[in-house]
Amino acid sequence: MQTAEKRLYTLWGELRDLSAASDLLEWDQEINMPAGGVAARGKVVSTLEGFKHRGLTSSELADVLDCCAEGAEPGSLLAAQVRRARLEVDRAAKVPQAVAQALAEARVTGLHAWRQARASADFSLFAPELKRMVDLRRQEAVAINPEGNAYDALLCEFEPGASEAALVPLFSGLRESLIPLVGSIVERGVEVDESPARGNFPASSQLKFGRSLAAAIGFDFKSGRLDESTHPFCIGINRGDVRMTWRYEADDFRAAVFGILHETGHGLYEQGLPEDLARTPAGSPVSLGIHESQSRLWENHVGRSRGFWRWAMPRYRDAFPAAPECDVEQIWALLHTVRPSLIRVEADEATYNLHVIARFEIERALFGGGLEVQDLPAAWDDIYAELLGVRPTDAANGVLQDIHWSQGMFGYFPTYTLGSMAAAQLFAAADQDLGNLEDAFAEGEFSPLLEWLRDRIHRHGSQYEAAELIEMATGKPLAPDDLLAYLRRTTEEVYGSLA
Amino acid sequence: MQTAEKRLYTLWGELRDLSAASDLLEWDQEINMPAGGVAARGKVVSTLEGFKHRGLTSSELADVLDCCAEGAEPGSLLAAQVRRARLEVDRAAKVPQAVAQALAEARVTGLHAWRQARASADFSLFAPELKRMVDLRRQEAVAINPEGNAYDALLCEFEPGASEAALVPLFSGLRESLIPLVGSIVERGVEVDESPARGNFPASSQLKFGRSLAAAIGFDFKSGRLDESTHPFCIGINRGDVRMTWRYEADDFRAAVFGILHETGHGLYEQGLPEDLARTPAGSPVSLGIHESQSRLWENHVGRSRGFWRWAMPRYRDAFPAAPECDVEQIWALLHTVRPSLIRVEADEATYNLHVIARFEIERALFGGGLEVQDLPAAWDDIYAELLGVRPTDAANGVLQDIHWSQGMFGYFPTYTLGSMAAAQLFAAADQDLGNLEDAFAEGEFSPLLEWLRDRIHRHGSQYEAAELIEMATGKPLAPDDLLAYLRRTTEEVYGSLA
Numbered sequence: 001m002q003t004a005e006k007r008l009y010t011l012w013g014e015l016r017d018l019s020a021a022s023d024l025l026e027w028d029q030e031i032n033m034p035a036g037g038v039a040a041r042g043k044v045v046s047t048l049e050g051f052k053h054r055g056l057t058s059s060e061l062a063d064v065l066d067c068c069a070e071g072a073e074p075g076s077l078l079a080a081q082v083r084r085a086r087l088e089v090d091r092a093a094k095v096p097q098a099v100a101q102a103l104a105e106a107r108v109t110g111l112h113a114w115r116q117a118r119a120s121a122d123f124s125l126f127a128p129e130l131k132r133m134v135d136l137r138r139q140e141a142v143a144i145n146p147e148g149n150a151y152d153a154l155l156c157e158f159e160p161g162a163s164e165a166a167l168v169p170l171f172s173g174l175r176e177s178l179i180p181l182v183g184s185i186v187e188r189g190v191e192v193d194e195s196p197a198r199g200n201f202p203a204s205s206q207l208k209f210g211r212s213l214a215a216a217i218g219f220d221f222k223s224g225r226l227d228e229s230t231h232p233f234c235i236g237i238n239r240g241d242v243r244m245t246w247r248y249e250a251d252d253f254r255a256a257v258f259g260i261l262h263e264t265g266h267g268l269y270e271q272g273l274p275e276d277l278a279r280t281p282a283g284s285p286v287s288l289g290i291h292e293s294q295s296r297l298w299e300n301h302v303g304r305s306r307g308f309w310r311w312a313m314p315r316y317r318d319a320f321p322a323a324p325e326c327d328v329e330q331i332w333a334l335l336h337t338v339r340p341s342l343i344r345v346e347a348d349e350a351t352y353n354l355h356v357i358a359r360f361e362i363e364r365a366l367f368g369g370g371l372e373v374q375d376l377p378a379a380w381d382d383i384y385a386e387l388l389g390v391r392p393t394d395a396a397n398g399v400l401q402d403i404h405w406s407q408g409m410f411g412y413f414p415t416y417t418l419g420s421m422a423a424a425q426l427f428a429a430a431d432q433d434l435g436n437l438e439d440a441f442a443e444g445e446f447s448p449l450l451e452w453l454r455d456r457i458h459r460h461g462s463q464y465e466a467a468e469l470i471e472m473a474t475g476k477p478l479a480p481d482d483l484l485a486y487l488r489r490t491t492e493e494v495y496g497s498l499a
Numbered sequence: 500m501q502t503a504e505k506r507l508y509t510l511w512g513e514l515r516d517l518s519a520a521s522d523l524l525e526w527d528q529e530i531n532m533p534a535g536g537v538a539a540r541g542k543v544v545s546t547l548e549g550f551k552h553r554g555l556t557s558s559e560l561a562d563v564l565d566c567c568a569e570g571a572e573p574g575s576l577l578a579a580q581v582r583r584a585r586l587e588v589d590r591a592a593k594v595p596q597a598v599a600q601a602l603a604e605a606r607v608t609g610l611h612a613w614r615q616a617r618a619s620a621d622f623s624l625f626a627p628e629l630k631r632m633v634d635l636r637r638q639e640a641v642a643i644n645p646e647g648n649a650y651d652a653l654l655c656e657f658e659p660g661a662s663e664a665a666l667v668p669l670f671s672g673l674r675e676s677l678i679p680l681v682g683s684i685v686e687r688g689v690e691v692d693e694s695p696a697r698g699n700f701p702a703s704s705q706l707k708f709g710r711s712l713a714a715a716i717g718f719d720f721k722s723g724r725l726d727e728s729t730h731p732f733c734i735g736i737n738r739g740d741v742r743m744t745w746r747y748e749a750d751d752f753r754a755a756v757f758g759i760l761h762e763t764g765h766g767l768y769e770q771g772l773p774e775d776l777a778r779t780p781a782g783s784p785v786s787l788g789i790h791e792s793q794s795r796l797w798e799n800h801v802g803r804s805r806g807f808w809r810w811a812m813p814r815y816r817d818a819f820p821a822a823p824e825c826d827v828e829q830i831w832a833l834l835h836t837v838r839p840s841l842i843r844v845e846a847d848e849a850t851y852n853l854h855v856i857a858r859f860e861i862e863r864a865l866f867g868g869g870l871e872v873q874d875l876p877a878a879w880d881d882i883y884a885e886l887l888g889v890r891p892t893d894a895a896n897g898v899l900q901d902i903h904w905s906q907g908m909f910g911y912f913p914t915y916t917l918g919s920m921a922a923a924q925l926f927a928a929a930d931q932d933l934g935n936l937e938d939a940f941a942e943g944e945f946s947p948l949l950e951w952l953r954d955r956i957h958r959h960g961s962q963y964e965a966a967e968l969i970e971m972a973t974g975k976p977l978a979p980d981d982l983l984a985y986l987r988r989t990t991e992e993v994y995g996s997l998a
Contacts (some may be wrong), residue, residue: 036722223535
């Protein structure tokens with residue numbers, strides 16, 4: 001038994017090391033790799049994937065897991081290790097190699113076609129590749145979940161334990177309240193003055209200010225980095241080597257500051273994963289939804305709060321002496337404006353979730369509702385009109401805007417809104433446990449909140465499923481209530497009392 | 500047959516991909532990795548090594564190689580592929596895993612002990628670790644070469660095909676001529692004015708100038724990078740992704756410029772390896788000696804030539820407008836000064852080879868002559884007095900100066916002087932083939948020389964052994980004559996006619 005457990009950690013440690021190497025290759029490809037390295041790099045990535053797949057599907061690992069499963073007490077750490085390992089082992093074993101390889105190739109050609117299609121706003125250039133990708137993912141879903149719901153098989157890649165049946169009521173609750181909320185803001189027709197956020201913000205000052213915020217909320221730069229990239233992301237190679245990226249706009253500080261706070265939320269989670277479970281199955285993050293809850297919490301509930309800006313304002317003035325005059329109330333208001341728009345990544349906190357729900361509905365229809373790829377653009381435009389009251393002017397600001405589907409990432413979008421809901425629920429619980437957090441923020445005290453998250457979320461690794469962890473941390477199952485209450489409270493302060 | 504050959508390239512391609520990932524990990528560790536990542540990174544490196552070792556020693560690869568060997572025409576490319584693959588396969592198969600693992604561990608503890616010992620100039624702090632390392636390398640050598648010469652087994656790790664018996668006459672020839680040459684320069688007592696090389700050289704200008712030199716002699720920055728590091732190095736992850744590093748001294752331009760030219764020589768070789776043999780056994784560089792011949796050739800025979808400086812001088816003046824006044828002759832003279840010194844990495848072109856020969860003699864004695872680790876410092880000091888006429892003042896500028904032995908790299912040093920000899924011989928042959936190269940350099944024309952090296956050296960990958968390749972390229976076996984003639988010519992110009 002003990003030998004099997006030890007062997008499990010040895011084998012898993014090797015697989016984790018392969019992933020760490022892949023993580024570095026991916027980071028390097030975005031940040032450092034010269035253009036000439038593309039082709040050979042693709043082979044290296046695919047070779048490491050091949051070793052990982054062979055390891056995951058080896059009979060030795062299967063035997064070791066069986067042996068551990070027999071001896072593990074229910075509810076024990078070892079049982080959690082086995083459960084978590086089997087998530088990946090089962091997926092790897094079920095998907096035929098031919099499908100996995102075809103998917104890998106389709107990602108390369110899909111990305112190329114998507115870029116061309118988006119540049120010329122022509123969905124027909126992407127449609128054949130997308131159709132191929134959807135077909136492959138349908139095959140994969142059937143292989144994983146032969147009797148059950150196809151979309152569930154895709155969701156679980158990003159959010160283990162998630163199901164369409166569980167998401168529908170959560171997202172309906174959100175949708176039913178958000179549509180009238182946003183509608184009455186639009187009706188109100190109030191224009192919030194955004195000029196305090198506009199001006200000339202030198203890149204080096206934005207970086208320095210952003211780094212100081214990341215460090216202030218707890219990111220350890222001895223165990224991480226921050227580099228520039230086109231699209232911000234965070235990769236935890238291990239808890240001692242967490243790499244975030246940022247981007248900036250020269251005339252608006254918000255892209256950099258909230259991007260960095262968002263990625264720092266991811267980074268704090270990675271740095272807080274349990275050291276004693278490193279390189280074991282249960283030592284990983286729980287799910288993308290839980291990951292996103294950490295980034296949204298620090299970006300929105302901390303970074304957009306009055307308390308935070310009471311502390312940050314003098315630092316902001318020092319960093320940007322030429323920025324327009326403004327006070328905490330002005331900044332606060334323009335951080336909570338709501339305006340329905342076409343592009344998800346530019347959306348505000350309230351409408352963002354409607355962008356996600358639109359994609360959720362379309363993915364459900366694609367994988368279980370008979371929607372076909374050629375009908376996607378029309379379905380997209382219709383649901384945007386229905387949920388957000390806006391209609392794309394072309395495919396580039398409509399169905400072609402996201403990279404995800406070109407990479408076969410169906411079932412990924414919902415994790416954004418799961419993260420938003422969990423962030424609000426966690427923040428509300430922490431605020432109740434710790435007293436008024438905003439007053440602490442105003443003093444630059446962020447460590448009580450970080451310690452609370454370390455204790456309730458980070459240190460558990462993936463010993464528990466996402467739903468279980470949220471219930472343990474907040475005392476209730478995940479629900480949209482805290483997110484809705486937060487959005488209602490902030491928007492009513494900006495726009496006055498609403499429907 | 501064809502199937503076996505194809506399978507060989509598939510299996511070897513995977514092993515090469517693992518090495519490429521290790522190369523990136525190593526580069527990243529020097530350039531980007533935060534301190535917190537050290538421990539976990541060590542595990543990743545060791546896991547990749549483990550996968551590589553299992554691949555090299557797999558029965559499938561052995562069978563495939565046997566099958567290819569049977570079918571390969573003597574002298575064919577396939578025969579070269581098999582020969583080259585077996586170099587690595589045989590080494591991996593012969594060294595017991597316990598020894599390999601103990602060596603990997605000894606490298607970590609050895610590095611730590613060496614750093615401490617050097618900082619306090621106390622050999623006794625390093626001696627136990629060094630003794631352990633020598634013992635392990637002796638065991639390894641016996642495993643590889645049970646009947647033969649132990650030192651040969653070590654040499655061949657870095658210079659396949661090399662042997663102590665072949666190196667002794669080459670190095671003796673050099674030694675017998677260099678000692679009196681250097682002696683008569685010292686007797687002459689001429690002081691060369693080094694003030695033109697000293698001044699205030701801003702780091703950013705040094706980088707810009709160095710990059711422009713690298714690009715001018717042919718380095719393709721679309722397939723490579725140049726970053727700052729403590730010790731300059733070059734890693735060819737693949738021919739499209741070649742990464743060099745540089746360092747600088749604020750008050751002397753030579754460290755940066757000649758460091759960059761040296762690494763660019765390595766980089767040009769990596770970028771010139773045959774694309775059609777990529778990821779195959781014969782697609783790699785031949786040996787460290789051949790690699791070093793490329794770096795020394797560009798650093799010394801090009802970068803220290805009058806022709807080069809006739810072209811570079813106006814660019815130098817533009818890059819460093821505040822540098823002391825000087826002309827080509829002044830620069831040229833101070834690039835060819837000779838002064839016996841204690842530290843290898845600071846040595847001039849002529850004495851450098853005596854530093855290497857000192858280490859060669861000591862390594863021979865350690866692995867075949869009965870020298871023991873406790874007697875190393877005295878042996879070191881004596882041979883320095885004998886070869887260079889200088890005696891270390893302490894162990895830090897004596898036996899502790901190099902990192903190599905802490906990493907178990909015995910047999911590595913000779914490749915530096917093999918490279919110097921090959922560089923001189925290749926340059927002399929190219930100069931004869933192409934006409935007066937210095938006149939071309941004066942016009943900024945470096946591509947004829949690069950094309951010649953591409954044709955004679957780079958494009959062959961490792962299809963031929965080093966000795967064979969040099970003889971093919973230059974029409975004669977490797978000998979010290981061209982190096983000695985070059986050193987005699989340059990030093991006589993600086994110091995007048997010598998003994």
